[in-house]
Amino acid sequence: MEAKKRPVIELQDTVVTFKRNQGTITALDHVSLAIEPGEIYGIIGYSGAGKSTLIRVINHLQVPTSGKVIVNGQALDDLDQRQFQKARKKIGMIFQHFNLMNSRTVLNNVEFPLLGEKLSKTERREKALALLKLVELEELAEAFPDQLSGGQKQRVAIARALANNPDILVSDEATSALDPKTTLSILKLLQSLNQQLGLTIVLITHEIQVIQTICHRVAVMEAGQIIEQGKVAEVFMRPKKQLTREFIDTSINVQEALNRIRQSNLQDLYLLKFIGETTNQAVVTEMAQKFQVAANILFANVDQVDHLTVGIMILNLSGSEVSASVEYLRQQGVEVEVIKKEVHSHE
Template identity: 45%
Template sequence: MISLEQLSKVYQSKGKTVIGVDDVSLDINKGEIFGVVGYSGAGKSTLLRCMNILERPTEGKVMVDGIDLMTLNSRDLRKARQSIGMIFQGFHLAMAKTVLENVAFALKASGVNRQERKRRAQELLELVGLSDKADQYPAQLSGGQKQRVSIARALANDPKVLLCDEATSALDPNTTQSILKLLKRINRELGLTIVLITHEMEVVKEICDRCAVMEDGKIVEQGSTYEIFADPENELTKRFIQTVIDFRIPEKVLSERKGTIVHMTFKGDSANESVVSDLLQGYSIRANILHGKIDYIQDQALGTFVMELTGERKVVQQAIQDLREKLGEVEVLQDDRSTDQSLARAE
């Protein structure tokens, strides 16, 4: 649905060159929810704004629904933009207009008559659960309700794509959840392709089918949300995931442990299998769980465990090797320190 090819955006401000987006190529499929995460200044908004040429790329190609947006004249571009809705962190509503007028106004440019605009706006307010607020003004609404109005407005011209720039960043966790649910519902019901940028990995975990991580204008990693969570490669990606799945064990706890401490990730079915108890049965070693959690990402289980394995060193090594064969990566967070202790005692 959206295809970016070697896209770059360079700003010249006060004689200085600032790179907003640096050689990004990206394909977003029809009907998916695609997330872009990154810290402030990573280039997320610039990338998103290039997708509807609110920001004209310095280099590269932007294809949306088979149309090369960079080649359009301003009239055709305005028309093409009608199929690309957009919502923002700050809602951008007209404060002097009622809720209904805000939504109806978006239909004006497409030449729909007054009565039809009103009917369609009412329908959209119903879709986002705000029919009872039609005659109120934005100032009378909560943040979540304002964002619903801006979603209704963005959907007015039946877009194929919805671009969301930090749409939930100004909202509390509960309201964020309800807006994410709404986005997911319109994604499924209307077959809408959604691109969502955020600095919250929790938001990605909640609704994105696939995602990309951005740093310094570049995409440093991308893939299905599940695979990104299960097998992050990039250090930055790992840091983002840690905000959702934090398996760090306090130093004090680690220092009191003498066995081998391992971190492992169980994917899909193996998260539910009795891998841990098999391990206990098969070897004469003990396993203490220091951290254990199963997350559900896109309805698939992902288990994260940190365990202390104690027993004969050789047997523990063998168990870790077998686990690696079964599970993939098993990371040793702290080596066995029982021998160090006996050495210390011998001194």
């Protein structure tokens, strides 16, 4: 029998409030979550949702007003000063603005967290060089941060965050200042670190593409609460909350297409969602052969989400068997949403 993995990060009913002017503001409103070792856990929400506060609670920079925070099996309250320092080192952090020291070389930036360790100068240098190799930046060891691109700076920051062999890497909008191509290369690096080192990654973002590219599970935050969470592919297919839908729609540009299509005078519009094995085209083709129906594909987008294929299609259906053909699609495991439907007096 396989033992259930113990979560590496656990929040139990965590609340954080701040005093502001006369009132108080609730940055975390009874948040509970459990992150498994080796997981890439994404947290998405708009600005002000409480994401950074959640991160600060996890890395012990913020003491919760109430509730428990357990990291690596240790509750913050139970730690003395020395244990606390040690626990903090096991959590690496990267940020949107890299926070590198511009007067030090790349190598010195990476060596910095090792200065307090019992290492010889040579050992420290070797360790830092090995980390730079890991992020594919060895040849820039003697460069200064100002000479680097945004993507390279973030690689240095990642190497530095890994200096103390953390179990957990926390990323607070680490790709938000980068262009899409560089974002992807940083995400691929995080993914390979997750796989190579078994590093647990908590990834905060306001961009659903980031979640979609590398996260295993996702939590959606709004007004200090986690309003929805689950496996990425499942949340993508069956979002429960309006806010989640909004995020997903922006990712596949479906909203833009919908607005455009709605303005046309086409009737009987359907939104189809496919997941996993089902190949979109084949099901639609079969449907058109089986029924008296013409299917006009107005929009289609296929994407990889957490190893699954997720396809979205907007169809205009016409003919005498529209209802039966929609029923058929549903039987094939396709989710069908009616966007617009003409009232047919004869049906």
